[in-house]
Each structure stands twice: as structure tokens, then as C-alpha cells.
Amino acid sequence: MITIHCRKPGQLNWVVLLVSLFHSFVLSQMAYGHVGSSGVIVQKQAGKYQLLISIKPPDVVPGTASVTVFVEQGRAGIIGARPIYFRSGDKGAPTHDILTPTGTNRYEGDLWLMSSGSSSIEFDIDGPDGKQRVVVPVMAVATALRDMPEGTGFGLAAMGLLLVVMLVTIIGASNADGVVAPGQAPPAKLGRKRVVGMGIGLIAITLILAGWRSWWNSTAEDYRNVQLYRPTPIKASVRIADGQRQLTIRFDTSGYGADRQKRRTLSYILPDHGKLMHAFLVRMPGLDAFAHLHPNRLDTLNYESALPALPGGKYMLFADVVYRSGFAETLTDTVEVPLLKISAEAAAAAKPTDPDDSWLVAEPMGVKANAVNVPHLDNDMVVCGKPGASAKLADGSSMIWMDKSAQILEAGKLYTLKFAVADAQGKATPIEPYLGMGGHAAILRSDGTVYIHLHPVGTYSMAAEGSLVSRIADTARTFHYPNAVHFRDSIDNWLAKLKTLPEVEKNRMLAASMPVMSHPMKTNNMVEFPYAFPRAGHYRIWVQVKRNGQVLTGVFDTQVNDPLL
CATH class of the missing domain: 2.60.40.10 (Immunoglobulins)
Incomplete structure (x- = not known):
């Protein structure tokens, strides 16, 4: 039996809808810090x-x-x-x-x-x-191309044609009428001069319009090819080495020379929460296997991580990175993970690349849970008079989705997603900092067109905030990057030292690296995430916390519909 403590009457309910976000324009192929949600x-x-x-x-x-x-x-x-x-x-x-x-x-x-x-x-x-x-x-960043409405185009074309006719007429009239003195009859060749003037005017206007059209096309082409954002391409692959599967993520720089829009300062990637890259793997189509990995940097272009005991299949990959400029990107690819049969002893002996790596194999999306120690993926309880859901965690404790405002949520509305942890006896149990924060969450739409890596402070990167705050404090009018090799080596040395520290010291060091981050949890067994689902659909949510030194992952499903107008 899980004990749930409700708020007293009159206490603020942070899950109440705070604001409606209208006009959500979703581009499934765009990714800067997330996928499919630009806010x-x-x-x-x-x-x-x-x-x-x-x-x-x-x-x-x-x-x-x-x-x-x-x-x-x-x-x-x-x-x-x-x-x-x-x-x-x-x-x-x-x-x-x-x-x-x-x-x-x-x-x-x-x-x-x-x-x-x-x-x-x-x-x-x-x-x-x-x-x-x-x-x-x-x-x-520009993420959209806008077409002029057809009616507006026709209207502007008609007005432009009228202006051209009037301008040509004025030029012809001014060329002819000036030769007639007051009180004198027009000469016989007046009409011919007017026609010549109109012809010269038409040629001049045509040349001006041709030059303007060339400039317009050039500007539009520059916008399409240079200004319009495209995520950095990556190539992911899995190989088997020494009886273990190794994931390699390589930045594809093949187009850097010809296309400056693709270029990134890859030597100036910043650690976010103590990791250079946060890589999320989700198996398609059931979203039943999930991993949150932190690959090591082999060199400027290549990152590698040992894969945990995930089932084989096709996976979507989302890799989050932050550059020294504060620009955050989510890089995407698909990768085929081969099935690897190894003994239980070998699986237990396999070590992750990073001690904070975590993974979970759950039921496919939409399947009801009816077995012990299997996550409940649908609404299965009532918490304080509201729909709730629970999930069994790997250590026998439970995670409860608190204060869910309705069984079906609405797109474009801002919610506070609140999750509490209870031990095996149903009592509230405190959680520990995970990567310097109360918890992390990943949200994915069933078709992969919406992805977000959430933190209790919101939908942005702490490293990006720190970089931009330090830049604002800098009095220089322009920023000069340090030596690339020295910068990269200093980051790698800092990360190597971080890995050797005990958990308490590591969290203290992470907190020092994120001084602008201030979002303490109100209750020591709960973690909260502000979020607005950008579009209707079926979503899966992975919530990650740490308890007794172990990273625990709870998984929840929810349906999101368009708001009723």
C-alpha cells in the first residue's frame, strides 16, 4: 500500500494550467536542444x-x-x-x-x-x-520557410503592374509635354516623343525590376542554404569488440568546406551536468527499450560508449551537446543494434563506459501492465482525487506520477509534471542528486517527432546558461576563442578528475560549475518538471532519479489531445 500525503486546502496547486501556448509550429526535422518543440x-x-x-x-x-x-x-x-x-x-x-x-x-x-x-x-x-x-x-535560428498567401500575391502583383503603368505613362508625358510652350499648338511629332519616352521608361523600369528580382532570389537562396537551420549530421554505428557492443557516434564534417552553415566549433563542446554528450537510445516502434548514456570523447569527431544489456533492434538516437557559444543541439540518427547472446556472468561483469549510464527495458507502448515488477504504463490510481500512475523501480521502490490534472492532457498547455518516490513499504523515501540535479526526464512522441531532455529548471541547458551569463559579464565587444587544443584538453582533464571523485564531492563540483542553477526541490522525495506538450499524440516519459547510489528509471505513457476550442 502506497501512502500519499495530500496538500491542505488552499495550498497552491502547481499543476494547475498556467498559460496556453498558441500557434505551435512543429518541424520534426529540426533539432536545437530538442526535437519538435521550439519553445x-x-x-x-x-x-x-x-x-x-x-x-x-x-x-x-x-x-x-x-x-x-x-x-x-x-x-x-x-x-x-x-x-x-x-x-x-x-x-x-x-x-x-x-x-x-x-x-x-x-x-x-x-x-x-x-x-x-x-x-x-x-x-x-x-x-x-x-x-x-x-x-x-x-x-x-530560422527554422521555417514562409510562402506568401496566394491572395496577397495576386493583390501585390496587380498593384505593382498598376504602378509600372503609371510610372511609364508619367515618364512619357514628361518627355513630351515639356516641349510645348503655353498658348502654342502641339507639334506633329509630340505623340512620337511621348511613345519614345514611354519606351525608354519601360526599359529602365524593366532593368530595375530584373536587378531587384536577382537580388531577391539571391537573398532567398542565402536564407534557404545558409540561414535556415540544419542540425549537425552524425553517423552512429554499433560494433562488437571483446564480447561487448560498442556504440560510436561520429560528427559528419564532409560538407563543412562547401557549406559554412554546417560548420560547428567541435573542439569547443562544453560539459553539461558533467558530461560532454548525453545520448538517448530508444527502440522502435514500441519504445520498450531505453538507455541514457554518456559517451567518451575519443577525438574531436568521435565519441564511443559501451552498450548495456539492451535487446537488439532498430533504435532512434538523440545526442545532446552544448558549444562554448551557448548554442545547444540535439543530433539525431538511427542505429541498428545487433542481438548479442552472452552469459549472465559475462553480462554482470560488463562495465558501463560511465558510472552514470542507465537503461530500462519495459513493456511496449500502450500495453497494460499486469505483472509484478513491470512498470504500470496507464492511469492506475487516484492521487489526492486526481488521476495518477505508478511504476515499479529496479530496487523495489515505486515512482508515482502526482497531480496529473486529467487522464488525457492538452497540447500547448503548461503543466508541472511531478513525480514522487516511495520505498517498498509505501513510505516516502528521499532521493539523491543525479548529475547535480534532483532528476532528469526524457519525453518522446510515439513517432519520434517530439523529443525533449527535461530538467527541473525547464527545457534548456545549464551549460548554455552558464556560457551566456559569463559572456554577458565580459566587457569585450567581441569574443575571442582560446586555443582549441588547450581548451579541449582542459575539458577532458576536468572530466577525468570528476569521474574519480566520490559522489558527494562530485555533486559539489557539479554545483560549483552551475552557479546560476537554483531550483531546490520542495520535498526531498519528489522531482518536478515544467513542460508543455507541443502537439497532440501518444507520449512516453522516462523519469530518472538516484536513490542509494543507484540510478532508477520510471516509465509512464500519456495521451495528449488538441485543446477544445
């Missing part, structure tokens, strides 16, 4: 203020980012916001725009992002509870 959601503490920030960046740059700030705790009077690009820093940024209060403790505004690149939005909060500053990473 940024942040929930964090800043002094006495607890803020929930939602940013919808434009999918065409230049464009406006829609910003919404909820002050969940604290008394704020004025909130200003401004975009700051990594390459220009604070010196090249505009002044703050004041957000408009639109409700109780809610502020909104639109900010222009004028060029592509790694950027952030800096918020200045001022009020009775003091002044605070928060920086939120935002990737300012």
Missing part, C-alpha cells in the same frame, strides 16, 4: 522571486519572440527584458523593453531577434522584494 520553459528561483518563464522564439529571423513571465512567489513591480547575442555581448545589446502586466503576477511582451546565432534574453526584475537578474538561453 523555452524556465522555472527557477531568483532571490525571493520564483519565476516561471515561457519564451516562444520566432521560426523566421528577423522575427519577434513572445515572452510570458509568471511571478509565482515574490512581489515584482517592473520586469524588463532584452535580447543579448553571444558574439556581441552586453555592449552590443539594446536597452530593456518593459513587459506589460496582463494579469495577476503575469507579464507579457514581444522582443525582436534580428539575426541568427546563440542568444539569450536577460530579465531584470524590480519590486518590493528587491532587484534580480535572470538570463535564459534562446537559440535564435
Whole structure:
């Protein structure tokens, strides 16, 4: 029997819908820090203020980012916001725009992002509870091509034709009418001069329009081939070595020479939560096998990780990396994992590449659980009068999805996904920091078109935030990268040292590397994630926490529908 403690009446319910996010434009092939969801959601503490920030960046740059700030705790009077690009820093940024209060403790505004690149939005909060500053990473990249509506095109074409006719007529008239003195009869050749003038005018306008069209086509081609974001290509493969399967992830730089849009500063990858790369493997089509791995860097282009005891099959791969500029990417590929039959002793003796690697084999998506020690994948309980779900964890404890607002969730609505852990006797049991945070989550739509690596602070990277905060503090107008070899070696040495530390010291060192991250859990057996499902569909959620030094993974399914209008 699992004991569930409910809130007292009147206590705030953080799972209540906070805001509707409209106009979700999803591009399944685009990936920058996630796949299929372009918004940024942040929930964090800043002094006495607890803020929930939602940013919808434009999918065409230049464009406006829609910003919404909820002050969940604290008394704020004025909130200003401004975009700051990594390459220009604070010196090249505009002044703050004041957000408009639109409700109780809610502020909104639109900010222009004028060029592509790694950027952030800096918020200045001022009020009775003091002044605070928060920086939120935002990737300012063009992800869409917009076609002009057919009606608008016809209307503009008709207006343009009218203007050309009028301009040609005016040129012809001015060429002819000037030769006639007041009171004199027009000469016989007046009409011919008017026609000649109109012909010259038509030729001049035609040349101008041809040059303008050439410029327009060139600009459109540059946007399509250079500015339009494309994720860095990778090639994943699995080989068998010494009786163990090895996953290799290689950055594909074959197009770097001809296409500058593809280029990345691969020597300047930053560790995020103490790892250079977070690689997630999910078996298709049932989403029944999952692994969260942290490959080692062999050289600038190649990363490698030993595979755990996963079943063979076709897997989707999502690899998260963060560059020194604060730009975060999710790189995607599919990989065939061969079936490897080994003895139980050999499987037990196999060591993961990283002690924080974890994996889980569960039921295929949509199958009801009816066996002991098998995750419950559907709503199977009521928690505080609301639908809930539970999952058995590998150590015999249970994970409970708390405060689920309904059996079927709505796309575009912001929820706080809250999960609690109870021991085998059903009592609340504390969880330990996992990679420097209360927990991690991965969410995947059944067809793979939506993926997100979630943290309690939201949908962005801590390493990206740290990089952009340090850049803002830099007084230089332009940023100069350090020596690539020295930078890469210093990162590798830091990571090697991190792996040798005891867990407590490692978490202390991780916390020191993420000083801007402030999001303590309110209850020591719970972890929360703010998220808005970008589109309708069937989703699987993997929630990862650490207990007694062991990484534990709970798996849950949920259906998301379009909102009722």
C-alpha cells in the first residue's frame, strides 16, 4: 500500500494550467536542444522571486519572440527584458523593453531577434522584494520557410503592374509635354516623343525590376542554404569488440568546406551536468527499450560508449551537446543494434563506459501492465482525487506520477509534471542528486517527432546558461576563442578528475560549475518538471532519479489531445 500525503486546502496547486501556448509550429526535422518543440520553459528561483518563464522564439529571423513571465512567489513591480547575442555581448545589446502586466503576477511582451546565432534574453526584475537578474538561453535560428498567401500575391502583383503603368505613362508625358510652350499648338511629332519616352521608361523600369528580382532570389537562396537551420549530421554505428557492443557516434564534417552553415566549433563542446554528450537510445516502434548514456570523447569527431544489456533492434538516437557559444543541439540518427547472446556472468561483469549510464527495458507502448515488477504504463490510481500512475523501480521502490490534472492532457498547455518516490513499504523515501540535479526526464512522441531532455529548471541547458551569463559579464565587444587544443584538453582533464571523485564531492563540483542553477526541490522525495506538450499524440516519459547510489528509471505513457476550442 502506497501512502500519499495530500496538500491542505488552499495550498497552491502547481499543476494547475498556467498559460496556453498558441500557434505551435512543429518541424520534426529540426533539432536545437530538442526535437519538435521550439519553445523555452524556465522555472527557477531568483532571490525571493520564483519565476516561471515561457519564451516562444520566432521560426523566421528577423522575427519577434513572445515572452510570458509568471511571478509565482515574490512581489515584482517592473520586469524588463532584452535580447543579448553571444558574439556581441552586453555592449552590443539594446536597452530593456518593459513587459506589460496582463494579469495577476503575469507579464507579457514581444522582443525582436534580428539575426541568427546563440542568444539569450536577460530579465531584470524590480519590486518590493528587491532587484534580480535572470538570463535564459534562446537559440535564435530560422527554422521555417514562409510562402506568401496566394491572395496577397495576386493583390501585390496587380498593384505593382498598376504602378509600372503609371510610372511609364508619367515618364512619357514628361518627355513630351515639356516641349510645348503655353498658348502654342502641339507639334506633329509630340505623340512620337511621348511613345519614345514611354519606351525608354519601360526599359529602365524593366532593368530595375530584373536587378531587384536577382537580388531577391539571391537573398532567398542565402536564407534557404545558409540561414535556415540544419542540425549537425552524425553517423552512429554499433560494433562488437571483446564480447561487448560498442556504440560510436561520429560528427559528419564532409560538407563543412562547401557549406559554412554546417560548420560547428567541435573542439569547443562544453560539459553539461558533467558530461560532454548525453545520448538517448530508444527502440522502435514500441519504445520498450531505453538507455541514457554518456559517451567518451575519443577525438574531436568521435565519441564511443559501451552498450548495456539492451535487446537488439532498430533504435532512434538523440545526442545532446552544448558549444562554448551557448548554442545547444540535439543530433539525431538511427542505429541498428545487433542481438548479442552472452552469459549472465559475462553480462554482470560488463562495465558501463560511465558510472552514470542507465537503461530500462519495459513493456511496449500502450500495453497494460499486469505483472509484478513491470512498470504500470496507464492511469492506475487516484492521487489526492486526481488521476495518477505508478511504476515499479529496479530496487523495489515505486515512482508515482502526482497531480496529473486529467487522464488525457492538452497540447500547448503548461503543466508541472511531478513525480514522487516511495520505498517498498509505501513510505516516502528521499532521493539523491543525479548529475547535480534532483532528476532528469526524457519525453518522446510515439513517432519520434517530439523529443525533449527535461530538467527541473525547464527545457534548456545549464551549460548554455552558464556560457551566456559569463559572456554577458565580459566587457569585450567581441569574443575571442582560446586555443582549441588547450581548451579541449582542459575539458577532458576536468572530466577525468570528476569521474574519480566520490559522489558527494562530485555533486559539489557539479554545483560549483552551475552557479546560476537554483531550483531546490520542495520535498526531498519528489522531482518536478515544467513542460508543455507541443502537439497532440501518444507520449512516453522516462523519469530518472538516484536513490542509494543507484540510478532508477520510471516509465509512464500519456495521451495528449488538441485543446477544445
